[in-house]
Amino acid sequence: MIGVLLVDDDALTLELHRTYLERLDGFEVVAECTGARAAVTAVLERGAAIDLMLLDITMPDGTGLDVLRHVRARGADVDVIAITGVRDADVVRQMVGLGVAQYLVKPFTFATFRDRLEQYVEYRRRARETAGTASTQEEIDALLGALRPAASVALPKGLSAETLERVSADVRAHGPVSAVEAAQRLGMSRVAVRRYLEHLVAAGTVVRSPRYGAPGRPESEYRLR
Numbered sequence: 001m002i003g004v005l006l007v008d009d010d011a012l013t014l015e016l017h018r019t020y021l022e023r024l025d026g027f028e029v030v031a032e033c034t035g036a037r038a039a040v041t042a043v044l045e046r047g048a049a050i051d052l053m054l055l056d057i058t059m060p061d062g063t064g065l066d067v068l069r070h071v072r073a074r075g076a077d078v079d080v081i082a083i084t085g086v087r088d089a090d091v092v093r094q095m096v097g098l099g100v101a102q103y104l105v106k107p108f109t110f111a112t113f114r115d116r117l118e119q120y121v122e123y124r125r126r127a128r129e130t131a132g133t134a135s136t137q138e139e140i141d142a143l144l145g146a147l148r149p150a151a152s153v154a155l156p157k158g159l160s161a162e163t164l165e166r167v168s169a170d171v172r173a174h175g176p177v178s179a180v181e182a183a184q185r186l187g188m189s190r191v192a193v194r195r196y197l198e199h200l201v202a203a204g205t206v207v208r209s210p211r212y213g214a215p216g217r218p219e220s221e222y223r224l225r
Contacts, residue, residue: 001026001027001028002026002027002028002051002052002121002124003028003030003049003050003051003052004021004027004028004029004030004050004051004052004053004054005029005030005031005032005033005039005042005043005046005050005052005053005054005078006018006029006031006032006033006054007032007033007034007036007039007053007054007055007056007059007064007067008034008054008056008059008083009034009035009056009058009059009060010034010056011034013056013106014032014034017054017083017113018032020110020113020114021117023110023114024114024117026121027052027117030046030049030050031046031049031050034059035059035060035061035062036059036061036062036063036064036066036067037061037062039053039055039067040066040067040070040071043067043071043076043078044071044074044076047076050078051078051079051124052078052079052080052081052120053067053078053079053080053081054081054083055067055068055080055081055082055083055084055100056082056083056084057082057084057086057091057095058084058085058086064082064084064095065091065094065095065098068080068095068098068099068100069098072098072099079101079120079124080098080099080100080101081100081101081102081103081104081116081117081120082095082100082102082103082104083104083106084103084104084105084106085105085106086105087105101120101123102116102119102120104116111165115205118224155199156195156199158195159195159196159199163188163196164196164199164200166186167182167186167193167196167197167200168200168205168206170182170185170186171197171200171206171222171223171224172224175221175222175223175224176209176211176221176222176223177221177222177223178211178219178220178221178222179191179193179194179197179220179222180219182197182222197222200222201222204225205224205225206222206223206224206225207222207223207224207225208220208221208222209221209223
């Protein structure tokens with residue numbers, strides 16, 4: 001489980017982020033703070049229990065920048081995703097310089113939140129697999145690329161965002177999947193499902209590969225990148 005510290009001065013926002021995390025596998029909220037000083041104390045006292053901090057920037061007793069400066073100065077090895085309404089480019093630059101893994105601007109949908117957390121999980125997986133070894137350039141590129149959101153691709157005519165989310169959810173839950181398998185579960189035609197799957201391939205969130213084993217022409221299967 002990935003231990004998460006939630007930091008935000010708004011109680012409703014804390015509740016929202018907690019609810020979002022409860023919908024994702026592999027995450028556990030271990031502490032919540034409503035101020036900068038409390039966040040620093042939580043990180044320093046709980047140590048290894050906190051793997052990830054979801055950090056607001058604007059708080060009554062300090063900023064997210066203050067929090068990061070303090071915990072980095074004390075050698076705290078905690079990953080950070082900034083979640084804030086602050087859009088100032090200089091603040092973004094400073095947060096990146098202090099090692100934030102992601103910078104997520106409020107407001108956002110659950111789908112966006114989920115995608116960023118899934119990217120973070122992939123980053124941790126790649127980091128774990130290459131720990132203690134001399135990484136190749138390709139492995140380093142893949143590690144850093146895991147935290148970069150895929151470029152958005154406009155929906156082609158005839159595709160809906162709601163159905164795209166249903167198809168995406170099926171790949172997440174059952175992948176690797178074929179168009180036939182997904183169509184049966186979703187109650188859609190194979191042709192329609194394939195269009196959505198191919199769009200996800202174009203968007204860079206899904207990978208297509210041939211599936212061998214059955215006689216005849218190889219069938220394509222789709223899995224999350």
